[in-house]
Amino acid sequence: MTPSTHPAGRRWAWLITRLAVVALLAAGGLVTDLGSTARPAFAHAYLLETSPVDGAVLASPPAEVRLRFSEAVSFNERSFQLLDVSAKKLAIGVPGHVDGKANTARVSLPADLAEGTYVLAWRVTSADSHVVSGAFSFSIGHPSATTALVGQDASPALPVVDAVGRGLAFLGVAVALGGALFVVVLWPAGRGDRRGPRLVWSGFAALTTGTVVVLLVQGPYAAGTSLAGVFDPDLLGATVSTRLGHALLARLVIVLALGVIFGIAVRPSPPPDGVEAVGVGAAGGSAVRRVVLPAVAVVGAVGLTLTWALADHAQTGVQTWLAVPATSAHLLAMALWLGGLITLVACVLIPAGRREPTRVISLEPVLPRFSQLAQICFAVIAGTGVYLAWRQVGSWAALGATAFGWLLLGKLAAVLAVVGLAAGARRFVRRRSREPLGLDAAPSAAVRRLRRSVAGEVVLGVAVVSITAVLVNTAPARTSYAPPVHTTVPMPTTEDAVDAAPGLAGASIEVTIEPARAGSNVADIYITGRDGSLIAVPEISGELESPNREVPALPVKVTAAEPGHYVANSMSIPFPGSWMLRLDIRVSDFDETPVRVQFTAR
Known part of the structure; x- marks a missing residue:
């Protein structure tokens, strides 16, 4: 028996293939996710x-x-x-x-x-x-020096472990759903090939493990304790009582149900002789396989994606009634495409052994079927993606001025590259399908090119998933984008003020506030004459006023940067909303002119 046909040799080949796929996913997805979530996230409630x-x-x-x-x-x-x-x-x-x-x-x-x-x-x-x-x-009474910390932080290990759990669950749902559809429906020989079911079971295992990790870590992460808090039953109980806890528990139940359905689907059918023995019972069992199991699997797959959509960004913000189903459809289409693509590469396009290194398992009818599925998935991903991008960005200006916008553009570039490679693979399928001998008669060189193209799709698909993981922990552009306030108001003057400073007649005040959001801001103030020249004044003082009468006016320190140019370097805005910057401009020893600038802080 040659090494290529020895059972141990096949097991080692499968193990190496599986480890290669897992390593690729981990390198592209989890590492990026860890890098994004290990630091504080400001993408959510503020x-x-x-x-x-x-x-x-x-x-x-x-x-x-x-x-x-x-x-x-x-x-x-x-x-x-x-x-x-x-x-x-x-x-x-x-x-x-x-x-x-x-x-x-x-x-x-x-x-x-x-x-x-x-x-x-x-x-x-x-x-x-x-x-x-x-x-x-x-x-x-009065302010005093303090040594108190300005915030609370959980153990640095908690966000890392949380990222691992979320990444495993995200990758697992793709391999489980997409791989299961590929093995059961698209690849007739898949049920008899151990590699396909094993890959799908690996997806179910990753999905379950990731979900359990998130469930255990959420409690200590929310409470700001150490990693040992995963063993605290009170924290676990607090997590289970939340919306996220409900979603995670529902996910585990659905995973169990889908696992049972997949096990039944890949189990060999009873022999024809059994039909006569059991009569109507066998016909009923066949109906269950053909109708009931697929229907339950579809409902379970949709419910599984909803456990993400109902506990994430989709159910906050605008149009949640549309965002939740759109997010669920987006995730489901991604899972079916990427999971099927990974299974296609690992089980069909990679040679099964050394005996025929240039040949692959039959491409008929799996490749045409997957090509059609990929087209449908791309259409759903594109349609829902455009809507979700608009919902999270809101304006063209925010797209190019925020980290969320730049990440979204990077994701779009990767998706377009995937579409380009997929179009090439589809042309191969169409061209070879018209040949009398079909796909399996394609030259070895053409099959190798197809293999490299599809492998490139997998790499880019993992890149898309990685960018998506980063986007989840990045402030949506719609909420984080704060365009600088730039306004010009006329300089109100009296006859005495004009007599004291003749250049103020017809003058204006230009005010720029950046970033115009809650927290520390910089205000630049320019006093310009009618001819555009800067006009110096003895002093400017300022205050921030809120429409809320319960909020006292906050002093703003203004200093001179140059004649006619004044700066408030540390203007602190306590919270978003409408504000008024009041500037008291002293034009002489006895004359002072008030100027009010209204603006909105994000």
Whole structure:
């Protein structure tokens, strides 16, 4: 017996093939995903406002603190921490939602807080299952120096393990669904070839393992504890009670059901003699295989993709009623295409042994069938992808000015490259199908070119999946894009001001605020005369005013950069929304002119 026909030799060949495929997926997908998720993600819920506001100086201790977010958030008793000037944690009340509002949290504070500065650190889980954190400070009586941390961070290992779980689940669903369809429907010889079912079972194993990892890690990740928190039953119970927990448990049940269906589908059919023995029972069993199992498998596959769509970005933001089914269809089409493509390469286009290294398993009818499936999947991916891209980007300007937009353009380039390679493979199928001897009579050189082309599709497909994994942890352009505020207002002057500074007659004030979003901003202020020249004034002072009368005016320090050009280098905007920058321009020792600039911070 030659090495190529020895069972051990075939097992080693299969093992090497499987490891090569897994290594390719891991290198392209998981590593990229780890790089993107190991750092904090700001792609999800963000803080809109707090009461008291960040940096506020209060005359007396507040009874409670409120935080309003852009979407619904969940939290636990460890989600909020109050730190005094020495970074000591103080006892606070049990956090809860305000009047049933899922996006607003409140926590009561001690009534005997001493004077000084306090930091409230928060860590919550947004509606799309991602953890966000931050901190803000307020002072009682007067500000004081503090050594308190500005935020809470979980163990660095938690986001890495979470990324591994999410990556395994994402890749597993592609191999399980796409591979199962390929083996059961597209490849008649697949049921008798061990490589196909083994690859599909590997996909089910990866999907199950990844789901369990995410379920166990979510609790300590949300609470900001160490990796040992995966063994804390309280944290696991908290996760199970959330939307994400429900989705993950449902996913495990669906995976089990689909696994049973796949096992029945690849099990050899009973011999014809059994029909006479069992009579009607055999006919009923055949009907179950032909009708019931496929119907249940379709429902299960759709339900499986919904466990992602109902616990991620799709169910937050605009048009969730359309985004959820669109995301589910997008994921399902990707899984059927990529999983089928991987199975095609690993089980059909790669030679089975050394005996005939230049030949492959019969390409009829699997290649034409997969080519048709790929066309349908590409159409669904393109249609849903365009809609989802618009939903997450919102404008052409945001596409080129955000990290999300650039990643989306990179994904589009990879998809177009895949389409180009797929078109070449489809031309091969059409051309050879018209030949009298069909695909299996294609020259060895042409088959090798086809093999390289399809392998290139796999590599690019993994690249698309990798970029998608990064996009999940990147702020959507629609919410992260904040165009700079650039406005020009006329300089209001009085006769006394014009007498003191004649150049101010007909002058204007140009104000640019970047990035015009919550947090630290830079405001450039130019005073230009009628002829366009810069006009210097003795002094400019400023304040930020909010339409909310409960928010006190915040001082803005303005310094002179050059004559006629003034800068506020650290203008802090506490939360997104409408604001007014009030500038008091002193034109002489006795005259001062107020200017108000309205703008919106993202």
